[in-house]
Amino acid sequence: MTLIKTSINRRSFLKSSALAGGGFVLSFSWLASCKSGTKETLTIPDEWFKLNGYIKIGENGVVTIMAPNPEFGQNVITSMPMIIAEELDVDWKNVIVEQAPFDPEIYTRTGQFTGGSAGIRSGWPGLRMAGATARRMLQEAAALAWSVPVSEITTQAGVLSHKSSGKSAGYGEMASAAAGIEVPEEVKLKDVKDFKIISTSQKNVEGKKIVTGKPLFGLDYKKEGMLIAMIVHPPAFGMKLKSVDVSVAKAMPGIKDVFTIETYKDDYEQQGFDLTTFNELIVVVGNTTWEVMNAKKAIRAEWEVFPSYTVTKRGWRGPETVHIPGGLESTSNHRREIEERAAKPANILRKDGDPESAFKNAAKVVERTYTAPFLAHNCMEPINFFAHVTADKAEVAGPLQAPGFIESALSARIGLPKEKIDIQLTRMGGGFGLRAYCHYLVEAAVISQKVNAPVKLMYTREDDMTFGIYRPSYSVTYKAALDNDNNLVGFQVKGGGVPESPVFANRFPAGAVDNYLAESWELESNITIGAFRAPRSNFIAGAEQSFLDEVAEAAGKDPIEFRLGLLDRAKNNPVGERNDYDAARYAGVLELVREKSGWNGNSNPGVHRGVSAYFCHATYVAQVLDLVMENGKPKIPRVSCAIDCGIVINPDAATNMAEGAIVDGVGNAMFGEMSFNNGVPSKTNFDKYRIIRQSEAPKSIDVHFVENEIDPTGMGEPPFPPIFGALANALYKATGKRYYNQPFFGESINLG
């Protein structure tokens, strides 16, 4: 048992009124237990008693738990409330989950950020505390009612009991009294062995709403009198608006107004996540989507190339000046510039031992270069946001990963203090990092303010795919030195990108090699980039794991044995002190995937296997991908995946996440690419931008979790990066060809 000090923000316990949730209407139960064909409904209580910002209990024992983080597919809307329910000690069947609005005073300003695979990891202590604190208040209420010591009150599945007197009561009976109890200063947390909900598979609490098409998403949001708005942005990176003729569009049926807006004013000092690509936009506002789409096509605008400029942004490290080059960039030029830049000296991030001598004296040197293009996020739900801004308040609702990041920009732009701004979080049709950059919320609010009406801003697919904030384009060169006994005695990584470097200097195999050098460079660009599922790791993992495969081959060693040998060195006699991984846990997932995939028992000559392992976002993942060639086409019959993310909150949901990450990774490795010609994106829709489809997905994926009692970490990103390497390594076995440049296949070749 762990005793913790309660340090939840005080306002989450304010009890101005014990009653909460007046007008709270539920049309049906979206209960966790969705046995096919059966209907389970909860009786909605007459009164709700609020125990803290996360928990309301009805007089009949039904519990409402607020899901703090916005949801875009990781199922944190189920798993975060499960943690609260565990410590509250209720029956999950009696729990209703509700999406919380943005409220930094209850949930902390950064606490409602879904990203960085940090939701569960950073939410864990606070969510447990919220549940345990409410449980303690219920126990104290029962102790007072029964005049017995609180220490003698036990709980089980929503029932309070006092053994020696034989008294018992449901949480609902004590909820009213508990809501008036002083918040305890210390509470006890459960032992891991006593968990009843955590580590059991629970269905997505919104599953029923999703499969019946209920309005859940931002694009489904409606309000009386709401107008539809769309934007026209410049056709190329490096361009801005010169002039626009709105007369034809304005006269079209159903069109209310056509005008231009500036998302941020010139003197606004942007924070990192305020990033926008095209600050000046043409806006069309009308009654219906189709009318606005048609009017958008009638806009006649002239664009001009902008000169280079500098902008001051407030980042994590304080204000920094960013130089944005002018001109129209092309992928062909990027490739040449990358080659030239990579050949020049770079910024040394870490140096261990004497790499120069190690390479000079090596028996064998392996050197390989890997590249990857820009990628578009392509969330299935295009960018959109609802806004209704009036003189004294702003109501906004829509899909965003990071409400806390954009609130200041919104407040500054529309001239309303934060307490007058209400941000509602809708379910997101994908995020992948893109929706951490919420400039479109500000755009919607500025448009609403201008037309003085509730407005839903919607990007078309074409707008969504071409407005930037892409995964950067990368290049990395690895060098390995082997001695006469095929030991890895030197390792160099030198990488960069447009406009960001992918190199993590302190990741494996740093710490496992005596002579190590990590270098980094960057090339400026006016093509905007941002977080994309496992930023930087999503490229460097595949490159590194492909390279290690080739080095293992040069050393004449089994690729798993080779990696385990390095991890053994890092565990027992690490080089340097800043290595950012736990070598034993890293080796653990490799050993587990070796066992579960039957790596050593592969006797089928037609099955070609590739292995890969990576650690990022605090979670360890190893994968073995099986590949067969059928009629000259590669086909993936099976992927095995081993994961150490500590305690697994919701195993089936975590498995779903790993399956999806593997499919997504195979798709991006094979086909993902955005290129540019004179600043113009080469792809604007799914006719050209290839996304992996049903017939191309691996035929089976088995996911295995390391069992331990370590605090849980995240699942959204870590299973994604390594699969690029496993695929490249399996393709090599099948074809005899190494794949160094993503996308591996491009337009013409299909996966079978």
Place this chain on the structure above:
Amino acid sequence: MAIFNLKVNGKQHQVDVDPTTPLLWVLRDHLDLTGTKYGCGIAMCGACTVHVNGMAMRSCQTAVASIGNQAVTTIEGLSEDGDHPVQRAWLQHDVPQCGYCQSGQIMNAVALLNANPNPTDEQIEAAMDGNICRCGTYLRIKKAIKSAAAYT
């Protein structure tokens, strides 16, 4: 603008819209049936799939004027209580991640099973290839279709 009488989910509706308006936007903007999703607008992603006389159609590329008397079914009209075998199978396998494409996946799967009650893996892949799931839930979709086939 022109008046159209549409039969959607068993009910008659009248809308006054431009005849070129895609069925998708009539459903979403005029009939408040937002379960049918906009994904690409060019019939490349399948998020907007509905049934027209029982056939799976991409509503983003189906002009309202082409519907006539044909019966339109959307995800909202697939079953009374969300208990169509395909919906039940989707819940059994907990298919969705973000969930945005799933209305279209389900409508396409229902049309597949109506035409072929016991599809093979290859037939499922061929029939479902037009529906993109960016989250990559393809394996669960395939399992759910096989389960639904077994229920019926």
